[in-house]
Amino acid sequence: MAHIDLFFSTISPYAYLAGNRAEKVAEKHGATITYKPLDVLALFARTGGTPPKDRHFSRIDYRAQELVRQAKKADMPFNLKPAHWPTNQAPSSYAVIAAQNAGGGDLSGLCHALLRACWAEEKNIAEDDVIRACLKGAGFDPALADSGMLTGAETYAANLEEAVERGVFGSPFYITDGDQRFWGQDRIDDLDAHLAGDL
Template sequence: MAASRPHVEYYFSFISLWSYIGSLTFQDLTRRHNAGVVYKPVNLLQVFAAGGGKPVKERPLQRQAYRFVEMQRWREIRGIPLVLEPKFYPADPSLGHRMLLNAIEDGAEVGPFVHACLKAVWADELDIADPATLVRLANASGLDGAALLARAERPEVHRREAELTEEAIARQMFGAPYYFYRDEPFWGQDRLEMLDGVLASGRAPIPMRQLG
């Protein structure tokens, strides 16, 4: 019997710096392992609050300064365009997340749209809170942007959006991106090499311990 296809749950936000930095590497990883991806956009500020984190501008100045150093290192390592202080950051990603959930509901291939929205913030300096911008990004990614936008205010898609954030908090997440493979968590794009190794080796998962 052929082995079942692996699946990775991917929690992220369109405004997540580190989700963008790891985006192409994650796509390459899943292609190499023929892994399916379960895309799960979340409200990053709510996840921060539940996990004791702070938005960038509320962090100590020392951490803010060091973040710029890391951004430049990873820009070089990943070979991607990256603006250190993008014009439209932070923007509200909620509408884009709901359009994405509509595309997922339709069974569409959403990987290109996810990367396009991440890149829009961190490289192209576009406003992903702007409906027209989101429609253009969706169209360029092979989706019907106008149709996805037209359904974005449905109560059920708002409910799904909220449920994913509640799910992330229940799984003890405290930032983004988070990748889960067989319930083993990998926090941050700098853990992608570890995820790659687990997918290659097939070792038993290390589950998250529930505390409290």
């Protein structure tokens, strides 16, 4: 069975705009996904990237145009300047890690609920009540927000180290069994083609 490691940040606009397209591709090809939330700002620092606020104005302007275009293409609600961004990524990431370890709910739904809360619903995904609501909505025990903090912190840090070692430099980033790497929500069609044996 094919497998995909999905490295992403819970505050990444591009991870939000990916929607559930990668999950549909995985289902189509009978592939599994392991979600690996990480600190994308730390990833930038480790891999030669620059935080959005520190980029040249031409890059900032282009990013603003491109995000709006991509949201329209995906027909997804999107706020270019959400009230709570950037925010602390760790609590929501720990919740994803705890939910993945616990099983029994819709992990994809949880990830997308957190991303949607940030980029479309003006919610602060560092807050416990927001995280608990997302967990509950995805069929998980809201108490997972309080459990496994040590494991969550260790896995969160390990995900960053693994990402750096495996050539990840942005979010979302998909890596297949054969170490084929696909960066960005605009490469999901290529991921599909690769899993089909066409690319």
